[in-house]
Amino acid sequence: MAKPEMKPLFEERMKKLLSDANDFVRYKEIVHTKPLNYIRCNTLKISCDELFVRLNKRWKVVRPFKEHKEIMLVESELGPGQLGNAIEHLLGYYYIQEVCSMMSVIALDPKPGDRVLDVCASPGSKTTQMAARMENKGTLIANDVKLDRLRILAANLERCGVMNSVVVRNDGVGLCNRLARDGFKFDKILLDAPCSGEGTLRSSAKAFLMWNVKVVDKLSREQKKLIANAIKCLKVGGELVYSTCTHSPEENEEIVDFALKNFPVSVEKVHLPLKCRIGVTHWEGAEYSKEMEKTCRIYPQDNNSEGFFVSKIKLLEEVK
Amino acid sequence: MKVEFYNSKQRKELLEKLKSTFGINEVPSILFETGKEKIRGFSGDLTIDELYALDKITNIEFLGLYLFRQELGYTRLGFDGALLLKDEITKGIIEIDEKQLEKWMTGHNLDIIRERGIYVIKCGKDTFGCAISDGKHLINFVPKERRIRRS
Numbered sequence: 001m002a003k004p005e006m007k008p009l010f011e012e013r014m015k016k017l018l019s020d021a022n023d024f025v026r027y028k029e030i031v032h033t034k035p036l037n038y039i040r041c042n043t044l045k046i047s048c049d050e051l052f053v054r055l056n057k058r059w060k061v062v063r064p065f066k067e068h069k070e071i072m073l074v075e076s077e078l079g080p081g082q083l084g085n086a087i088e089h090l091l092g093y094y095y096i097q098e099v100c101s102m103m104s105v106i107a108l109d110p111k112p113g114d115r116v117l118d119v120c121a122s123p124g125s126k127t128t129q130m131a132a133r134m135e136n137k138g139t140l141i142a143n144d145v146k147l148d149r150l151r152i153l154a155a156n157l158e159r160c161g162v163m164n165s166v167v168v169r170n171d172g173v174g175l176c177n178r179l180a181r182d183g184f185k186f187d188k189i190l191l192d193a194p195c196s197g198e199g200t201l202r203s204s205a206k207a208f209l210m211w212n213v214k215v216v217d218k219l220s221r222e223q224k225k226l227i228a229n230a231i232k233c234l235k236v237g238g239e240l241v242y243s244t245c246t247h248s249p250e251e252n253e254e255i256v257d258f259a260l261k262n263f264p265v266s267v268e269k270v271h272l273p274l275k276c277r278i279g280v281t282h283w284e285g286a287e288y289s290k291e292m293e294k295t296c297r298i299y300p301q302d303n304n305s306e307g308f309f310v311s312k313i314k315l316l317e318e319v320k
Numbered sequence: 321m322k323v324e325f326y327n328s329k330q331r332k333e334l335l336e337k338l339k340s341t342f343g344i345n346e347v348p349s350i351l352f353e354t355g356k357e358k359i360r361g362f363s364g365d366l367t368i369d370e371l372y373a374l375d376k377i378t379n380i381e382f383l384g385l386y387l388f389r390q391e392l393g394y395t396r397l398g399f400d401g402a403l404l405l406k407d408e409i410t411k412g413i414i415e416i417d418e419k420q421l422e423k424w425m426t427g428h429n430l431d432i433i434r435e436r437g438i439y440v441i442k443c444g445k446d447t448f449g450c451a452i453s454d455g456k457h458l459i460n461f462v463p464k465e466r467r468i469r470r471s
Contacts, residue, residue, distance in 0.1 A: 045403060081469070087425065090466050091403060091446060113365065136348075139364035143378070154382045155465060161404050163349055164364040166374065167382035178377040 003032055004208035010198070017247060017280070018299070026301040031201040035306055037074040037083060039094040040102055040125075043132045044161045046093045048072075054088060065273040070132070071102060092159040097125045099274065100199065100298050100308035104192055104243040105129040107270040107296075107310050112137035114187040117179070119172045119230055122149035124156035126192055131162040140165045141186075143175050176229035180319075185235040193223045195244035195251050199307025202300060220250040224258050231263050234315040239268065243310045247297070249283035252309040256295055257288040259313055267291040268312040275302040279311070321375040321383065323360075325368050326351040334359070334388070337395045341438060343410030349384060358398075359388040392452060394438040399449040399466055402440050406447045414439045414451065414458065424448060425468045430458040 006014070006028070018024045041048045048069040055061045059076035063069055072094070074083065083089060083096050105126050110116045112135045121127045121142035131140055142157070142165050144150050150169055157165050168175065172191075179185075196216050197207045227242055234240055242259075244251050256279070259265055267289075270276075279295030281288045295311035326334065331351055338344040349361030350368065362384030366374065374380065387401035397405065420430055421443040434453040441448040441458070451458035 085469055087421075087446075087468070090425070090468065091448075092400065115365070136363045137365070139366050141374075141378075147381075150381055157382070158386060158400055159466070161385060161400050163361055163385040163404070165382075165384065166362075166364065166366070166371070166378075166380055168374075168378040169381050170378055175378060182373065182377055184374065 004205045006208060007211055009213055010211050014247065017249075023301065027299060030300045030304070033202060035098060035202040036304060037078055038097060038099045038102075039072050039074060039083065040097045040129060041070040041072060041094055042092055042128065042160045043070060044136060045091065051088065051093050058086075068106065068273055071099060092161055095125055095128055095156070095160065097129070098203065098306050099303070100245070100306045101125055102129060103272045103274060103296075103298065103308060103310050104190060104241050105133065106272055107243075107312050108188050108190055108239065108241040110134050110138075110188045114138040115185075116140045117186045117189045117230070117233060118142045119176065119189065119191045119226065120144060120194060121167075122146075122153040124153040126190060127153065127165065128156055128160040128162055130190065131157070131160065131164060134164060136162065136164045138164060141168060142166070143168045143170055143172060145169065145171050172226050173229050176226075176233050180229070180232035184233065185238070186233050187235055187238050189230050189234060189238070189240040190243075191226060191230050191240060192243045193219075193226055193251070193255075195219055195223070195246040196248060197245055198247045199245040199298075199300070199309075202306055216248045216250050220254060223251055223255045227255055227259050228262065231259060231265060231313075231315060232319050236315055236318055239312055239314050241310065241312050243308065245306065245308055247299075247307050247309070249280050249286075249288075252297075252311070253279045253281070253283070253288045253292040253295060254286065256311045256313065257292060260289055260291060263315075263319060264317045265313040265315055267294045268314050269294045270296050270310055270312050272296060272298075272310065274298055274305065276310075277302070279309075321371070321380040323352045323354050323383065326353070334395065338388075341395065342397070342408075342412045342440060344405055344408045346408065347387065347405070351387075352383070357390040358386055359390070360384045361387045394452060396438055396450045396452070396461065397440060399461075399463055402447040402449050409440050409447065412437070412439050413442050416441060416443050418443065421448065422468070424460060425462060426470065427460055427462055427464070427467045429460050431456075432458050434458065
């Protein structure tokens with residue numbers, strides 16, 4: 001099958017985002033390679049050390065991050081579906097998850113006893129990651145809008161032994177509105193927003209074909225509505241992580257900048273175990289707050305990963 | 321949300337059954353029944369009143385984790401219920417070997433003769449749900465989505 005190519009406008013935008021021509025060449029090369037096989041140990045069911053020893057009897061598995069023993073990389077060559085069909089996966093001892101996608105929850109850092117809202121939860125990689133960090137204590141409300149996606153979410157929650165979750169079906173904007181109105185406030189909120197998926201080129205070739213700048217603009221408008229309503233559900237001092245698997249500033253810094261300019265929030269620096277580049281402060285004629293430099297851009301060529309964006313904001317006072 | 325939360329009497333009765341069959345002393349959650357005689361547990365910190373208030377505005381589709389099921393006169397541990405409570409389970413255990421596990425995890429009954437009753441299947445440190453013995457076989461209850469797929 002022919003190698004999928006980037007659309008010219010997409011290529012032009014990526015060249016503007018990246019530092020130089022060599023950087024773009026590295027980017028263009030890596031997006032045509034398969035992503036690595038990362039898994040995350042589900043500490044609700046097994047300890048990281050025990051799983052690591054078990055899996056290493058079958059495959060070559062390494063733990064690339066000293067501070068995050070739950071993140072494991074399977075270096076052995078694997079056949080199709082082999083990771084998903086292993087006994088340890090069927091038992092819910094690990095979750096197959098791209099390393100970038102683990103960063104949102106590391107940034108949010110939910111703790112046992114927290115009240116947490118996952119606005120766009122399906123298929124549940126980050127929801128199960130949060131439940132593990134919460135040790136099944138506190139409450140985790142996981143929302144999605146479509147029933148078929150919720151069923152996948154529910155199946156993953158069951159497999160991972162998540163018992164502190166409440167799975168609800170709503171559009172994110174309406175849900176946050178009603179929760180805020182009725183006084184349900186949260187310590188932590190994850191808004192891993194629906195996005196144009198520019199960061200997923202390595203795992204999904206169709207992302208090359210589906211990309212469209214009109215979609216980017218449409219999503220940007222929806223993301224602003226989502227974050228505006230999600231902020232209203234935060235307790236004062238509560239934190240919200242806004243993340244996407246895309247590179248377009250309209251869906252990333254522009255959303256955080258919008259939140260900063262319209263709500264009493266601060267942008268918090270995120271510390272992640274991957275190489276991050278600072279967020280952009282100007283794009284296509286738009287100027288964003290310098291605070292956007294606290295946000296985190298993850299590029300595939302920096303970490304041999306997919307692409308991602310992670311940011312964190314804190315509510316400073318009650319939203320009027 | 322169509323659920324029936326267990327009161328203290330119902331919880332005590334269930335725990336007595338679990339203790340006599342599997343040696344389980346405690347289940348760390350609120351318990352409730354959904355349809356199909358399934359018993360689920362919720363370990364979150366929302367009260368039952370808060371859950372009802374939440375349901376009014378959010379359409380709760382799933383709550384907590386499926387733990388047990390009342391079936392054929394037995395209280396059967398679900399696949400994940402058995403995993404979650406594996407350290408609590410002290411009796412009613414059948415240990416199987418790797419070869420039997422392969423058969424079990426592909427959805428087949430096992431030709432192991434045991435007294436009629438319900439048992440937890442264990443291989444090494446892991447539990448693999450429950451089996452009901454009819455005196456001739458161990459009947460398999462591994463959910464389809466948790467079975468090994470043969471290519």
